Amino acid sequence: MAGAGKTPELTHFRDGLPRMVDVSGKASTLRTATAEGWVRLPPEARAALEAGTNPKGDPLTVARLAGLAGSKRTADLVLLCHPIPVTGADVQVTLEEEGVHVVATVRTTAPTGVEMEALTAVTVASLNVYDMLKAASKAIEVTGIRLLAKTGGKSGDYRAPGV
Template sequence: MSERDAPGATPELTHFRDGAPRMVDVTDKAATHREATAEAWVRLPTDARRALEAGANPKGDPLGVARLAGLSGLKRTADLVLLCHPIPVTGAKVDVQLREQGVHVTATVRTTAPTGVEMEALTAVTVAALNVYDMLKAASKAIEITGVRLLHKSGGKSGEYHAPRP
């Protein structure tokens, strides 16, 4: 147990020093293989679902646009998440599928870097879900984006993580 983990100890803030935000220095950390998978759900009211299933959406294919948007969005993570390091993404897949519960978005992102890709995976599913909303909002404004979460991560000091099943 480290001193900072001792009962009653004040936790050390990694992203703040002397009251000021900072980017954590990862210079001395080894670059290792890391992977993260995240998910999001887009709940569709009946009108939006009908438009999607009928291919009657005036803006085009929401699922195809969402896949591309998720890939594009994950590459901008360090611009959007202020204290996140820009890292080399070595592989990524964004999957967008219509299911009974709505549109299910998953993203898996890989890197070999000194820090992980959880934020990139979460950004990918969020941006993809926002694009599904944008593409279908003419059919319904009651579309909901829910369930954005990390499903799995591997690599790095904290090791393996698997989200509990809902």
């Protein structure tokens, strides 16, 4: 960590220019990350989902598939993220009292973590719920996207407060 009054060294910028951090010297180890998000549904969107009358089909199944695909495409969307092999992914999309709850767990054996892949999976799944239900209501809200936990890597394990 930089001392008081010193500018911290930027890992993704050098000489004012963006760069991808070189992880070739880091060991490939098992790393996992779990993230969550919520899709808040106004009454008309919830009613369409519960009744199975949504004209586009089943939003929860589409969202789950979209989340899985999103986890594998993270490096295409997050500019300085390393493309890594996603060795496993699980995306759960469930209707709860508060709305649609999306939880994604992603695994890899790579020299860098999978937090961004888990967060991307949740985000893409949530956006697909919105897309599938937007004919019922434009007032749907995607919210609460956060990292719940991660394992592995130099920074060690992490668990969000209250998890």
